[in-house]
Amino acid sequence: MCSSQFNVDLAAIDANLALASERNPGRAVLLPVKANAYGHGIVPVARHVESVGSAQWLGVAEVSEAEQLREGGVELPALKFSPCFPEELGRAIAARLTISVGDVAGVEAAQEAAEHAGVRHPVHLKVDTGMRRVGVQPGEAVALATRIKNSPNLVLEGVFTHLPISDCPEGEEFTRAQLARFLAVVDEIRGAVGEIPYVHAGNSGAVLGHDLTGTNLIRPGIIAYGYRADSTTTWEGLSPAATWTSRVSFLKRVPEGETVGYGRTWTAPCDTWIATVPVGYGDGYSRLFSNRGRMLVGGRSCPIAGRVCMDQTMIDLGPGEPQVAVGDEVVLLGRQGDEQITMEELADLMGTITYEVPCLIAPRVPRLYV
Numbered sequence: 001m002c003s004s005q006f007n008v009d010l011a012a013i014d015a016n017l018a019l020a021s022e023r024n025p026g027r028a029v030l031l032p033v034k035a036n037a038y039g040h041g042i043v044p045v046a047r048h049v050e051s052v053g054s055a056q057w058l059g060v061a062e063v064s065e066a067e068q069l070r071e072g073g074v075e076l077p078a079l080k081f082s083p084c085f086p087e088e089l090g091r092a093i094a095a096r097l098t099i100s101v102g103d104v105a106g107v108e109a110a111q112e113a114a115e116h117a118g119v120r121h122p123v124h125l126k127v128d129t130g131m132r133r134v135g136v137q138p139g140e141a142v143a144l145a146t147r148i149k150n151s152p153n154l155v156l157e158g159v160f161t162h163l164p165i166s167d168c169p170e171g172e173e174f175t176r177a178q179l180a181r182f183l184a185v186v187d188e189i190r191g192a193v194g195e196i197p198y199v200h201a202g203n204s205g206a207v208l209g210h211d212l213t214g215t216n217l218i219r220p221g222i223i224a225y226g227y228r229a230d231s232t233t234t235w236e237g238l239s240p241a242a243t244w245t246s247r248v249s250f251l252k253r254v255p256e257g258e259t260v261g262y263g264r265t266w267t268a269p270c271d272t273w274i275a276t277v278p279v280g281y282g283d284g285y286s287r288l289f290s291n292r293g294r295m296l297v298g299g300r301s302c303p304i305a306g307r308v309c310m311d312q313t314m315i316d317l318g319p320g321e322p323q324v325a326v327g328d329e330v331v332l333l334g335r336q337g338d339e340q341i342t343m344e345e346l347a348d349l350m351g352t353i354t355y356e357v358p359c360l361i362a363p364r365v366p367r368l369y370v
């Protein structure tokens with residue numbers, strides 16, 4: 001048994017991907033597994049979706065992530081969303097990682113590396129239609145696609161773009177314009193170099209909220225794991241994939257007027273029972289939850305008393321004789337009885353989006369799969 005554990009329901013990921021597919025029938029599904037599958041464990045998640053067929057592609061941010069996948073026996077094609085540095089290309093090709101390119105230097109380096117490896121390697125052309133992060137400008141896309149087409153060791157396997165504001169109503173018009181611009185560029189590229197196997201743009205927000213006609217692959221990330229971007233996002237029907245649980249490690253009565261924890265920031269308002277839980281910011285349980293967050297124990301919601309420590313946190317059970325014992329389950333994220341703590345609630349308390357919360361859960365917290 002461990003101090004805390006992050007429990008991942010793999011079937012929930014399948015259900016969320018099925019929902020994404022229902023909204024976008026006939027399209028291949030690429031599951032982003034960057035950042036350790038949004039904290040859910042890259043290899044177990046990828047192996048699962050490969051074995052049940054709920055995704056046909058994987059998306060990563062780092063060459064090392066593709067290497068982890070291959071070492072873990074995952075065979076699905078994988079796309080690196082962001083450009084490779086030239087010195088990474090050999091490893092990327094060896095890991096059968098599809099490369100994305102967005103400028104002439106990137107195409108030339110990829111051609112050279114593929115030639116050196118003695119292969120024809122697939123690349124996806126990234127077009128910048130408004131994210132202003134990476135990718136070729138729309139006006140230069142045809143020339144770059146033609147350069148790829150004329151590179152003897154490269155195959156132009158895909159063209160894609162990214163949508164920075166597809167997840168909120170205020171972004172409706174901007175996203176629609178991006179998609180129109182993208183599809184126009186794709187048409188021009190087709191005119192110059194012929195058919196392109198994969199055309200893609202749909203991240204979570206677009207998968208649920210936009211018309212992705214003209215694309216044939218979707219890239220739903222956060223919704224695949226079952227979370228809304230934040231508590232204001234109106235997405236419905238998702239199944240949260242993870243819960244985070246711990247156990248009571250110590251129980252004690254604290255008299256009225258005594259303080260609990262570092263900095264003495266919490267004072268007992270009356271004689272009360274305080275439970276200690278062996279989880280803290282060293283596990284990625286944010287110190288921002290100090291005196292603001294809550295945990296579920298004995299089917300009740302109990303506020304955090306004082307500061308979250310590196311490895312432990314104290315919660316206030318209240319004045320009555322405690323109905324819990326050392327060893328009892330504590331829920332940091334998920335349901336217990338009628339109570340629920342969501343990823344959106346944790347994100348709000350941290351002043352961030354759901355994406356960041358599981359990304360920050362430390363490697364020492366074991367990921368368990370159900």
Ligand SMILES: *Cc1c(COP(=O)(O)O)cnc(C)c1O
Binds near residue numbers: 032162202205220222
């Ligand atoms: C991370 C990422 C996605 C997934 O985004 P979500 O908002 O989690 O759906 C899709 N495409 C690219 C290029 C990404 O970097």
